[in-house]
Amino acid sequence: GAGVSQSPSNKVTEKGKDVELRCDPISGHTALYWYRQSLGQGLEFLIYFQGNSAPDKSGLPSDRFSAERTGGSVSTLTIQRTQQEDSAVYLCASSFPRDRGSYEQYFGPGTRLTVT
Amino acid sequence: QQPVQSPQAVILREGEDAVINCSSSKALYSVHWYRQKHGEAPVFLMILLKGGEQKGHEKISASFNEKKQQSSLYLTASQLSYSGTYFCGTHLNTGNQFYFGTGTSLTVIP
Numbered sequence: 001g002a003g004v005s006q007s008p009s010n011k012v013t014e015k016g017k018d019v020e021l022r023c024d025p026i027s028g029h030t031a032l033y034w035y036r037q038s039l040g041q042g043l044e045f046l047i048y049f050q051g052n053s054a055p056d057k058s059g060l061p062s063d064r065f066s067a068e069r070t071g072g073s074v075s076t077l078t079i080q081r082t083q084q085e086d087s088a089v090y091l092c093a094s095s096f097p098r099d100r101g102s103y104e105q106y107f108g109p110g111t112r113l114t115v116t
Numbered sequence: 117q118q119p120v121q122s123p124q125a126v127i128l129r130e131g132e133d134a135v136i137n138c139s140s141s142k143a144l145y146s147v148h149w150y151r152q153k154h155g156e157a158p159v160f161l162m163i164l165l166k167g168g169e170q171k172g173h174e175k176i177s178a179s180f181n182e183k184k185q186q187s188s189l190y191l192t193a194s195q196l197s198y199s200g201t202y203f204c205g206t207h208l209n210t211g212n213q214f215y216f217g218t219g220t221s222l223t224v225i226p
Contacts, residue, residue: 041219042219043203056213091157091158105214107158
């Protein structure tokens with residue numbers, strides 16, 4: 001079946017502009033994560049969605065970052081007034097949850113964001 | 117909150133074994149292991165749950181010491197395809213955040 005998809009695959013934007021990154025999880029996966037990976041670094045947790053519950057936004061680095069998930073499926077990560085330090089690969093992952101993380105996460109290919 | 121992995125990097129010859137360690141300062145509910153090749157997304161290897169349940173690929177083995185909040189990934193008879201960066205990931209006993217470790221770069225040479 002189809003895996004996790006993300007769009008766009010690459011995004012170059014000017015400092016100060018807003019960007020939207022999209023994630024389509026695997027059908028039926030109710031848990032969805034967003035991560036950020038800077039060049040040569042590990043993955044930084046940003047936000048977690050589970051079904052219709054309120055998302056866990058504790059990893060968002062500033063109020064310029066927001067995310068929503070419509071209909072329990074597609075998710076959009078929005079970065080307002082982008083800064084050069086926002087340049088990174090943004091990865092989305094989905095899974096079946098059972099007691100907080102007992103199922104593997106399937107990752108999308110990521111969106112490479114470059115802020116000039 | 118970020119787990120610490122060791123070693124940071126390791127180079128192996130084909131057929132050699134390696135152990136990668138992951139240590140957390142917080143009480144853990146589960147530990148995941150993923151491998152990421154350059155320019156690609158992480159790929160699932162194994163999950164270890166509090167209480168002893170494990171799920172993963174047949175050729176991968178790992179351990180989880182709940183008392184010490186430590187996990188180890190055992191790679192035996194390494195193959196060239198094992199090269200990549202290995203990350204542990206942890207769910208704490210409370211909360212929904214998922215923290216990836218600092219990463220271990222593994223290179224297998226002929």
